[in-house]
Amino acid sequence: MPTRAIPYLKAVLHLLCLLPMLYLAQQYRNGALANLADPTNYLTHFTGDWALWLLLVDLAITPVRRLNPSLAWLIRLRRMLGLWAFFYATLHLAIYVLLFSGYDLPTAWAGLQAGHLGEPWNQLKLIWPRMLDDVEKRPFIQVGLFAWVLLFALAATSPQRVLRAMGGKNWQRLHRTIYLAGIAAVVHYWWLVKAGVRTPWKVTAVLAVLLLARVVYAAMKRSQKTRTAASTAI
Amino acid sequence: MLLRTEKPIPSSEITPQEVYESFTMTRRRMLSGLGAVGAAAAAAGLPQLALGETPLKFATSNYTVNDRATTPESKAKSYNNFYEFGEQKDDPARNAHKLKTSPWSVQIEGLVKTPQTLDLGKLMALRPIEQRVYRFRCVEAWSMVIPWDGFPLAELIKFVNPLSSAKFVQFISLADRKTEDLPSGISWPYSEGLRMDEAMNPLTLLTFGSYGQTLANQQGAPVRVIIPWKYGFKSAKSIVKIRFVDKMPPTTWNDLNPGEYGFYSNVNPTVDHPRWSQAHERLLNSSGNSLFVKSVPTLPFNGYANEVASMYAGMDLKRNY
């Protein structure tokens, strides 16, 4: 891939990552969303799925790049994909807070329109105990929140400036936790489905392959090192 | 809102409720003649055509929720848990057309004076069908308001005469690899059960239809039970066997995860499911144009405490969830 082409590729990828969002907007506009029996459930699952899928694509970049030196340019797509995963995870969280938790959106909105700027906040305070209860009691919410906080930390430290300020080593150490976010997101999924339901197995398999690729690569590198060390010893 | 709508929406969602109701009532009256013909054909043992949902002849009932709007039919028939046909809630509506509901018979077995196999037509003709509008509460913390057509299960129980040793009733659903997915994580057939007094409670409805028509396949056609004070999974679908037993029968979700799904599974806002609170529910009854789903407090016994609470007097409902 010539370096010149990369900005174009990025533009195309941005558009592709925006497509799920545009699809939602279109379903909103044509009334299809409102015609669903349970739009809240649909939106929660839709955004959760896309956050996880983009996170997995992001995690795939390093293993794929290592297959062949000619794929080195892939690394330049990693940051944007991570940010898009964070975007959908945040949308997912926002839907949890504003729709799933029982937040009274119409009242908050009517308050705003009537000039009561504090109304959205009042409504949030009303359901706050319910969300706190979720965070205290429910492991699936806890790991979800953990995954989101990690993604948030990575997104916040993603600009070049921050990288320079932090120093490459520290920055890299922090950004390796993206694997942890991936694992947490998959655990979140397993913990929220009912016993007997196996839908998360596909994403789990993909994550397992990606993690395994890392382990294999590290082992290969180590044995290479010992071999070189051995040959220099002779 | 109409401007935003490209897809055709059901008449129930664009016609004011009153107009819609009077329209369907006349339509039903016009069609009830047809229903009678079908029932007569069935009673005479003539082969019935399986044409999907057909109108039913029914009487109205006092058991009618009137403090909440009825869930639009299209929503009740497109959002179903029926794991035999897939694990996502839109799977059953997509896959259940493969379910063959005719011929159909229900085997009555176990501790009963005269074990017998009842043909569906005969079963339906046993007692007059009435329509009851019940609250329906899923264990996943959403609810609907649905008109069900059937007669009390007690009528069938009296008809088949269980022995005095029968303490529980077990319902067994169809499990057919040829037409159903039967996801591998669950052991099939689906089994549910009630204590005898619960089965005899006048609210427990042997159900053949909804919205004045025979059940859609994804709702558990052609015959199911509806137990409105319990979480939805207790209301077994596509029943092929009703068995009278002396011990608490195994039930599918309770077997899979006893910590999450009790045998009783009465709707109880004070006992949380480990993964979500049961204190509130998303009331899925809006007719159309809003994304917003109301969250309402869940009522003890799903609002049927007057009718059923006495059956559990003295029981610790936190332990017997």
Ligand code: HEM
């Ligand atoms: C504070 C953070 C989070 C909260 C409160 C949260 C909450 C939820 C809830 C309530 C559900 C639906 C559960 C149900 O239907 O019973 C869900 C599903 C899901 N979430 Fe999250 N979540 C969070 C973070 C995340 C993150 C960071 C990811 C991925 C990167 C994620 C991925 C998913 C997935 C894949 C599903 C299931 C989708 C499906 O079933 O198709 N969540 N989450």
